[in-house]
Amino acid sequence: MDLMKEFWAKAKSDVKRIALPEGEEERTIKASEIIKREGLAEVILLGNVEKIRDKARSLNVNIEGVEIIDPETAEKTTQYAQEFYELRKSKGITLEKAEKTVKDTMYFGTMMVKLGDADGLVSGAVHTTGDLLRPGLQVIKTAPGISTVSSFFIMLVPDSTYGNNGMFLFSDCAVNPNPTAEQLAAIAISTAETAKNLCNMEPKVAMLSFSTKGSADHELVEKVRKATEIAKELRPDLQIDGELQLDAAIVDKVAQQKAPGSTVAGQANVLIFPDLQAGNIGYKLVQRLAKAEAIGPVCQGFAKPINDLSRGCNVEDIVNVVAVTAVQAQATV
Incomplete structure (x- = not known):
């Protein structure tokens, strides 16, 4: 509908980097091709590089030019672990536990957003809402003056x-x-x-x-x-x-x-x-x-945009939520 056309146009006007922690998931891979082709965002697929590329080939999906990062081997995993440890050490987390935690794609993607290596994150095709909220509240936290996400x-x-x-x-x-x-x-x-x-x-x-x-x-x-x-x-x-x-x-x-x-x-x-x-x-x-188009769920209240998907989402839903997240990121100070 017209509203999504507006979101797409806004997203294209100032392209943002959006992390997708479910990089090995079929719908996410298909969505990344569309997002890249349409210029809605620079998407970053998180997961095993070979698994993602093999899945894309089997689906006949072109992900050339899409960045893929494996938290298990990424250059910044050590830095993210140290930063996460500093954030959570008062809660009893050890550096060893932090190193293990940030290798989870959800936490790795959230740390990318926290440290400015990504402008937003979209997940939920496989993960639950709790899987998104937990690292979000621990790492991104709420925006100033906001008490409830x-x-x-x-x-x-x-x-x-x-x-x-x-x-x-x-x-x-x-x-x-x-x-x-x-x-x-x-x-x-x-x-x-x-x-x-x-x-x-x-x-x-x-x-x-x-x-x-x-x-x-x-x-x-x-x-x-x-x-x-x-x-x-x-x-x-x-x-x-x-x-x-x-x-x-x-x-x-x-x-x-x-x-x-x-x-x-x-x-x-x-x-x-x-x-x-x-x-x-x-x-x-x-x-x-009513055959309504439902765009979301979109989160509000976080200091930086991270958004959830329904596990029943389709490829179009992922594309649209990425576009909305990119627009949110444009407005984030």
Whole structure:
């Protein structure tokens, strides 16, 4: 869709180096050919060099010009081990353990980003979200002023008048299983900023619940109410409202009945889910039943861009998340 064309154009305008720790994985190898050919990024495949080249040949994929680094034999492995040891020695890690740890492609790639040898990282076709978050939080850490790392999906719903002409940001769908009210508020603020800075949207943020404006009382609803209050207090300049049921958030006629006077209800384009179960189920329902394009999950809150993929991702998903990561890297100081 048009949004991805914009991301591709932005990525091409200032090419960044993106590390792919799953370099031996078939979809990743296929994606690297497209990324290189289109000039979206300089990708670095991490893994065994011969295995990657053999796999590419068997797939009839041209990866000529794509950099491949094997952490087992790389020139910078010793340096990365020393740097990782310095970062984690207060947590009890030894230099010997650090040397072993950085030979893992996930940790090696994260150290590349930390030390400026790569501008971003994309993983998740094989690894779990936890596999990405662990080194991310240990090495990259959160950006200044950010307390909670979270994720979002850009959802592009075809032939829809809801949201921003069918475009929504869904959060959090991949990171925080059961966020506190304070974390939920932080997620809402981060996603609103992402909507403005990455998607050029004027965010209208709905804090979702099974209740709208007091239609039900429950501790789960109370968490969303408290999160809304915190978010509004922290950022009175943002349009954030809740608690709102999904239909009240996006359907104007329903909003007029359930939340009259709200500047968000009926017009929401940023949907904040109360927990990970709701967020994960929600984005997959829209993706499969509404045939929406789901770009992500994209992480927000790290000091440098590292992003997760769904293990059910396809080649196009990897290409698109690399493009988004490259655009994020352009904005990283």
